[in-house]
Amino acid sequence: MGQKLLMKGNEVIAEAAVRAGCRHYFGYPITPQTEIAHYMAKRMPEVGGVFLQAESEVSAINMVYGAASTGKRVMTSSSSPGISLKQEGISYASGAELPAVIVNIMRGGPGLGGIQPSQSDYFQATKGGGHGDYHMVVLAPASVQELYELTVEAFNIADRYRILTMILGDGVLGQMMEVVNFRDEEKIDTCDKSWAACGHENKREHNTITSIHIDPAVLEQWNIRYQKKYQAIIENEQRYELYNCEDADIILVAYGSVARICKGVIKEAQAQGIKLGLLRPITLWPFPVEGFEKVVNIPKAFLTVEMSAGQMVEDVKLASNGRKPVYFTGRMGGMIPTVDNVLSKVKEILGR
Amino acid sequence: MAVVFKAPHALVDVPLHYCPGCTHGISHRLVAEAIDELGIEGKTIGVSPVGCSYNNYLYFNCDMIQAAHGRAPAVATGVKRSLPENVVFTYQGDGDLAAIGTAEIVHAAARGENITVIFINNTIYGMTSGQMAPTTLLNQVTTTSPFGRNAKDHGYPIRVSEMLATLEGPAYIERVSLHDIKHIRKAKEAVKKAFKVQLAGKGFSMVEILSTCPTNWGLDPIEALKRVERELIPHYPLGVFVGADLEV
Numbered sequence: 001m002g003q004k005l006l007m008k009g010n011e012v013i014a015e016a017a018v019r020a021g022c023r024h025y026f027g028y029p030i031t032p033q034t035e036i037a038h039y040m041a042k043r044m045p046e047v048g049g050v051f052l053q054a055e056s057e058v059s060a061i062n063m064v065y066g067a068a069s070t071g072k073r074v075m076t077s078s079s080s081p082g083i084s085l086k087q088e089g090i091s092y093a094s095g096a097e098l099p100a101v102i103v104n105i106m107r108g109g110p111g112l113g114g115i116q117p118s119q120s121d122y123f124q125a126t127k128g129g130g131h132g133d134y135h136m137v138v139l140a141p142a143s144v145q146e147l148y149e150l151t152v153e154a155f156n157i158a159d160r161y162r163i164l165t166m167i168l169g170d171g172v173l174g175q176m177m178e179v180v181n182f183r184d185e186e187k188i189d190t191c192d193k194s195w196a197a198c199g200h201e202n203k204r205e206h207n208t209i210t211s212i213h214i215d216p217a218v219l220e221q222w223n224i225r226y227q228k229k230y231q232a233i234i235e236n237e238q239r240y241e242l243y244n245c246e247d248a249d250i251i252l253v254a255y256g257s258v259a260r261i262c263k264g265v266i267k268e269a270q271a272q273g274i275k276l277g278l279l280r281p282i283t284l285w286p287f288p289v290e291g292f293e294k295v296v297n298i299p300k301a302f303l304t305v306e307m308s309a310g311q312m313v314e315d316v317k318l319a320s321n322g323r324k325p326v327y328f329t330g331r332m333g334g335m336i337p338t339v340d341n342v343l344s345k346v347k348e349i350l351g352r
Numbered sequence: 353m354a355v356v357f358k359a360p361h362a363l364v365d366v367p368l369h370y371c372p373g374c375t376h377g378i379s380h381r382l383v384a385e386a387i388d389e390l391g392i393e394g395k396t397i398g399v400s401p402v403g404c405s406y407n408n409y410l411y412f413n414c415d416m417i418q419a420a421h422g423r424a425p426a427v428a429t430g431v432k433r434s435l436p437e438n439v440v441f442t443y444q445g446d447g448d449l450a451a452i453g454t455a456e457i458v459h460a461a462a463r464g465e466n467i468t469v470i471f472i473n474n475t476i477y478g479m480t481s482g483q484m485a486p487t488t489l490l491n492q493v494t495t496t497s498p499f500g501r502n503a504k505d506h507g508y509p510i511r512v513s514e515m516l517a518t519l520e521g522p523a524y525i526e527r528v529s530l531h532d533i534k535h536i537r538k539a540k541e542a543v544k545k546a547f548k549v550q551l552a553g554k555g556f557s558m559v560e561i562l563s564t565c566p567t568n569w570g571l572d573p574i575e576a577l578k579r580v581e582r583e584l585i586p587h588y589p590l591g592v593f594v595g596a597d598l599e600v
Binding site: 024058210 | 393394395396397399400406407409410412413414415416417418419420423426427428429430431432433434435438455456458459
């Protein structure tokens with residue numbers, strides 16, 4: 001049966017979280033994602049959940065840290081400047097191996113930047129915006145339907161690996177309205193939470209949640225444990241979409257709303273007799289190198305298209321590993337690349 | 353043979369790492385005795401700070417969570433909102449609570465968050481070797497106020513209990529001292545009352561405990577206790593600031 005609704009991206013993220021069993025949301029207002037908080041403020045009381053507007057992004061992520069420590073499913077959301085403020089908590093929660101979902105609906109930066117869509121937090125999200133050797137799983141939806149699917153999945157991944165999972169969207173996705181098909185029921189993975197600090201009820205030893213290990217030999221062992229987990233995620237969780245790659249002269253590499261623009265580019269190029277494909281990373285970390293292995297022999301070159309100065313280019317170069325040239329085109333500061341922008345770069349590469 | 357004195361069950365039986373003469377040990381014991389006497393160890397979750405007591409998650413026998421510097425009230429909020437039937441406390445020093453964590457403590461108090469805060473005020477940063485704290489008294493010499501704290505350059509010491517008492521959220525705020533047996537007994541009653549306030553669902557409770565730092569004050573333990581009475585109490589008067597009439 002399911003339920004077919006026309007909804008705004010940000011609201012779908014919130015509804016998906018509720019359907020995934022999230023009953024705790026802590027946030028702070030910032031454009032262009034505040035509809036998530038608006039929705040949660042109304043929705044959480046309906047399901048016996050908690051919505052709390054924190055005094056800052058710093059407090060919001062630390063409330064997440066507390067709720068996640070008790071083993072509950074919890075989420076926070078923000079946009080670029082607010083996500084910068086959350087980095088402290090992100091590093092601590094990564095060290096303490098706490099599962100939680102963090103949403104970043106990106107806007108232009110640096111600094112206060114602007115409120116128009118951007119993808120310039122790619123480095124921060126995938127390379128570790130906080131201190132220490134840690135990673136979050138980073139999911140990059142490209143439609144409102146996928147905001148739903150991946151938000152639900154984000155909670156399952158977080159619990160499965162005891163890791164933070166980030167939904168990395170942009171202002172286009174957050175603000176756009178599309179049809180979304182909700183399932184009647186979500187598949188919620190039941191994961192071991194025996195580590196949680198929820199009161200021992202005099203039935204077990206006391207649990208501790210911590211990221212500090214003063215003895216460097218002990219801290220190294222913890223880091224080895226983290227790295228093993230990250231390796232397992234690299235092996236199991238790479239996601240990507242291949243579109244029209246079979247005989248492409250150039251394969252475009254783009255995620256999120258830019259990937260949709262690229263599908264428009266491919267169509268327009270076809271009309272002009274140019275064969276383009278698209279490799280769309282759905283997981284930005286782990287980066288889908290498996291997808292590159294499948295198609296690296298096909299094109300003359302890869303063209304990375306982003307709403308940033310080209311932050312993903314180095315990952316595309318690492319994944320293609322010198323086998324094909326990697327080009328870049330993009331816009332910054334909240335400007336969105338047009339079909340013509342991308343197509344003229346394609347023609348330049350092909351010498352047409 | 354009748355047992356007339358024993359270690360509280362809520363304290364793990366391991367040596368504490370604190371300096372000789374430091375009053376953290378007494379504060380830990382008071383919290384643990386309150387937990388024992390109220391029979392709440394199994395449902396209590398404590399939040400450790402950053403500072404000398406950063407690893408008291410090893411010392412308390414209840415479930416414990418280590419928080420980032422100053423963020424314990426936010427972490428405790430997340431815990432309490434997830435487990436409203438459980439008992440949640442933070443244990444924080446004056447650098448943690450009154451400097452970097454000012455926003456978190458003010459807003460937890462303003463919300464009337466139903467948690468208990470144990471606030472250790474010894475007018476100095478201990479862990480990082482004796483820097484000036486927001487609570488450092490005027491003229492007090494620290495490693496970052498080597499000529500003594502002066503109001504012109506460093507501003508004035510913050511009276512946290514009085515400041516939070518201006519809010520409507522808190523149900524109970526009291527300042528106590530550990531400088532002699534009589535006051536330690538009073539401190540114990542205050543800590544226990546703070547937990548009872550939470551158990552009764554009355555809202556935010558905090559006990560500010562005037563404490564010593566013999567190492568960074570450069571005083572022997574006895575002289576340090578005397579300094580509390582001689583210098584700290586005149587600036588930080590003892591008493592109940594909110595909830596004097598509250599029966600729990």
